[in-house]
Amino acid sequence: MKNFSIAxxxxxxxxxxxxxxxxxAHTASQLENSLKSLIDDDKYSIIVNCNGLDxxxxxxxxxxxxxxxxxxxxxxxxxxxxxNDRVYNVFDLLGFPTLYDIHDDxxxxxxxxxxx
Amino acid sequence: MKKSTRFSSDDTQSRFELRTLLETSRMLIESQDPxxxxxNLLLITMGKLMVSKGMILIRKPGQYSYVIxxxxxxxxxxxxxxxxxxxxxxxxxxxxxxxxxxxxxxxQLGVSEQSTLFNLRTxxxxxxxxxxxxxxxxxxxxxxxxxxxxxxTIISSVAIANSRMFQELRQINRKLDRKVHDLNxxxxxxxxxxxxxxxxxxxxxxxxxxxxxxxIRTFFFALDVDDKKTIVAQSGLNEDPSQENLDALFxxxxxxxxxxxxxxxxxxxxxxxxxxGLRFQNEKIxxxxxGPRANNEGYEDAEVxxxxxxxxxxxxxxxxxxxxxxxxEKRQMEEExxxxxxxxxxxxxxxxxxxxxxxxxxxxxxxxxxxxxYFDIIExxxxxxxxxxxxxxxxxxxxxxxxxxxxxxxxxxxxxxVTLNEATGSINDIIHDNTPSDKFITFFxxxxxxxxxxxxxxxxxxxxxLLFRKGEEEPVLLEEGGVILGAMPxxxxxxxxxxxxxxxxxxxxxxxxxxEAMNPDQSEEYEEHRLIDCLNRNRDKNSENIMQAxxxxxxxxxxxxxxxxxxxxxxxxx
Numbered sequence: 001m002k003n004f005s006i007a008x009x010x011x012x013x014x015x016x017x018x019x020x021x022x023x024x025a026h027t028a029s030q031l032e033n034s035l036k037s038l039i040d041d042d043k044y045s046i047i048v049n050c051n052g053l054d055x056x057x058x059x060x061x062x063x064x065x066x067x068x069x070x071x072x073x074x075x076x077x078x079x080x081x082x083x084n085d086r087v088y089n090v091f092d093l094l095g096f097p098t099l100y101d102i103h104d105d106x107x108x109x110x111x112x113x114x115x116x
Numbered sequence: 117m118k119k120s121t122r123f124s125s126d127d128t129q130s131r132f133e134l135r136t137l138l139e140t141s142r143m144l145i146e147s148q149d150p151x152x153x154x155x156n157l158l159l160i161t162m163g164k165l166m167v168s169k170g171m172i173l174i175r176k177p178g179q180y181s182y183v184i185x186x187x188x189x190x191x192x193x194x195x196x197x198x199x200x201x202x203x204x205x206x207x208x209x210x211x212x213x214x215x216x217x218x219x220x221x222x223x224q225l226g227v228s229e230q231s232t233l234f235n236l237r238t239x240x241x242x243x244x245x246x247x248x249x250x251x252x253x254x255x256x257x258x259x260x261x262x263x264x265x266x267x268x269t270i271i272s273s274v275a276i277a278n279s280r281m282f283q284e285l286r287q288i289n290r291k292l293d294r295k296v297h298d299l300n301x302x303x304x305x306x307x308x309x310x311x312x313x314x315x316x317x318x319x320x321x322x323x324x325x326x327x328x329x330x331x332i333r334t335f336f337f338a339l340d341v342d343d344k345k346t347i348v349a350q351s352g353l354n355e356d357p358s359q360e361n362l363d364a365l366f367x368x369x370x371x372x373x374x375x376x377x378x379x380x381x382x383x384x385x386x387x388x389x390x391x392x393g394l395r396f397q398n399e400k401i402x403x404x405x406x407g408p409r410a411n412n413e414g415y416e417d418a419e420v421x422x423x424x425x426x427x428x429x430x431x432x433x434x435x436x437x438x439x440x441x442x443x444x445e446k447r448q449m450e451e452e453x454x455x456x457x458x459x460x461x462x463x464x465x466x467x468x469x470x471x472x473x474x475x476x477x478x479x480x481x482x483x484x485x486x487x488x489x490y491f492d493i494i495e496x497x498x499x500x501x502x503x504x505x506x507x508x509x510x511x512x513x514x515x516x517x518x519x520x521x522x523x524x525x526x527x528x529x530x531x532x533x534v535t536l537n538e539a540t541g542s543i544n545d546i547i548h549d550n551t552p553s554d555k556f557i558t559f560f561x562x563x564x565x566x567x568x569x570x571x572x573x574x575x576x577x578x579x580x581x582l583l584f585r586k587g588e589e590e591p592v593l594l595e596e597g598g599v600i601l602g603a604m605p606x607x608x609x610x611x612x613x614x615x616x617x618x619x620x621x622x623x624x625x626x627x628x629x630x631x632e633a634m635n636p637d638q639s640e641e642y643e644e645h646r647l648i649d650c651l652n653r654n655r656d657k658n659s660e661n662i663m664q665a666x667x668x669x670x671x672x673x674x675x676x677x678x679x680x681x682x683x684x685x686x687x688x689x690x
Contacts, residue, residue, distance in 0.1 A: 024304065024308070025304070025305060025308040025309075025321040025324075025325065026308060028320075028321065028324050029317075029320065032324075057301065057304055057325070057328075058297075058301045058324075058325045058328040058329040059305075059321050059324040059325040059328060060324070060328065061324075061327070061328030061329075062323065062324030062325055062326065062327030062328030062329070063324055063327075063328075064328070065327035065328055065331065065332065065333050065351075065410070066323075066324065066327055066333060066351050066352070068333070069333055069352070089293075090297065093290070093293055093294050093297050094294075094297070094328060094329065094331060095331050095410070095411040096331070098410075098411060099331070099410050099411075
């Protein structure tokens with residue numbers, strides 16, 4: 001198994017996914033499963049904290065694309081935080097910043113949820 | 117010369133202006149942001165001349181089009197307004213246009229005639245104008261002021277041209293970065309796919325890679341395996357396509373940009389923008405459809421190429437898994453056949469029983485791994501022996517199953533004292549009841565008496581065994597019996613017949629694989645007369661050698677190509 005892990009926390013009614021390692025073709029389904037189970041549990045306010053994320057491939061980004069509209073349609077959002085420059089560069093290259101709420105840190109994202 | 121005079125006339129101001137020029141130029145040249153440059157140019161010049169109205173016009177593609185890039189003037193055009201300014205080409209080269217000289221231009225602009233236009237230009241490009249309103253003092257601009265502003269506009273123009281070039285470079289760089297990323301994705305996935313054997317996983321990874329790479333959420337991937345078209349991965353579809361939808365998708369051109377009005381309801385309802393067909397060995401076996409891109413960009417050649425490349429990669433990987441499975445199945449079947457072969461070989465007598473007073477040899481050669489020929493020699497409780505030979509119609513596994521069935525019946529019957537003709541009737545009925553109507557068995561069996569002198573036999577449609585009496589070249593044919601087994605219920609009883617064995621007699625039992633062996637050009641069979649000739653040539657040999665002589669003769673006749681199972685029993689009375 002590749003070096004990738006997900007942990008889920010709850011904070012102020014918001015689900016926070018801490019993802020770390022490499023999010024690629026092999027590990028994308030793990031993220032998908034986590035997002036799916038949150039949605040199944042009616043938890044639509046989601047922050048993905050990328051603090052430990054070393055690498056992201058297109059397949060990993062695709063998972064976000066697959067669920068963002070569903071989550072927003074249900075009144076929630078997926079916000080992304082704490083990306084390192086390399087990871088952010090990939091998001092930026094593919095045009096994600098115009099679609100996703102990307103924050104420097106988790107606190108900022110939590111605040112933006114309460115302002116929504 | 118003129119300049120130096122002026123500097124000396126007002127030294128302090130000159131020095132101040134020089135410093136302003138120097139600092140401004142440094143700030144502007146270092147800036148990579150045209151917006152910043154323009155804003156500063158406007159503010160510095162307005163402050164310096166103490167004018168309350170100013171704006172910057174930037175030329176747009178098109179002969180007379182300008183956009184108001186910056187505006188610090190109430191009552192003048194707002195920022196972002198597009199205007200048309202009809203200027204003679206020569207005027208675009210003038211460094212300064214004064215309102216009182218070119219009233220017509222300023223009327224077009226809608227500003228007062230006390231205003232001034234400063235050309236923003238590099239040595240070969242006219243970029244736009246700096247437009248300044250009248251001074252607060254209502255005094256016209258002095259030559260000195262004009263010259264100063266002109267210097268600033270030249271510096272600013274260079275800075276703008278630089279920063280534009282810089283931005284262009286940055287854009288090109290970004291496009292390159294994007295290309296590199298695309299290639300990396302392809303490369304990485306080709307490695308990832310290599311490790312995958314699960315088709316669902318391959319389709320899912322392909323889907324996510326497409327979603328991420330193209331910034332889409334609607335996607336489908338349909339596959340045609342063995343003429344069955346199915347969706348193997350999808351995202352964001354409002355409805356699954358019907359079988360007709362799928363058939364229609366495979367009929368589309370290989371690259372189809374969807375046009376709302378002309379397309380099927382399925383494509384329209386799901387907002388599919390592009391459908392691409394993927395081919396393997398020139399046959400279209402997959403179709404990929406994608407929805408709108410979230411960045412509102414369309415699908416250009418680069419995107420179509422990328423989609424095709426990644427799609428082909430996924431498709432090849434899926435093809436690979438199908439071939440792999442086929443191979444595994446084939447190997448499994450081979451293993452099972454080998455096992456069946458071992459079992460079938462176990463059903464034939466090995467070693468061959470010896471019967472006192474007889475020299476016996478037997479052989480069974482299957483043309484495939486398992487066959488439908490059968491022979492047996494079974495000892496009976498009364499010290500006699502059963503000799504049997506049979507040929508099941510067809511070949512391979514079905515024939516071998518029926519052969520195994522017959523073998524078990526004979527072995528069940530052998531210990532029981534039944535007459536051959538009645539037993540043959542029972543076997544026929546059982547086989548007729550339990551097998552498809554197109555499965556028959558030609559069957560010959562005989563009971564060798566305890567004293568080894570008498571053979572009672574029944575021939576159920578089998579090639580008649582040949583009995584060569586000592587010293588005779590024409591064989592007696594053992595034909596008595598009845599119809600082949602399994603064709604119909606036993607209406608008429610089978611008849612049995614008896615022969616007496618004498619010393620030197622030769623009996624040969626065989627299946628049609630012997631007499632129907634074909635010559636290489638498939639025009640002629642080996643036939644009985646060649647078998648009889650061969651036997652007569654080899655009468656002086658022992659049974660084993662006679663049998664080998666026949667096999668050799670058949671092989672030379674057929675050039676070693678065997679089409680059917682070959683089975684023989686050779687028996688000599690010693």
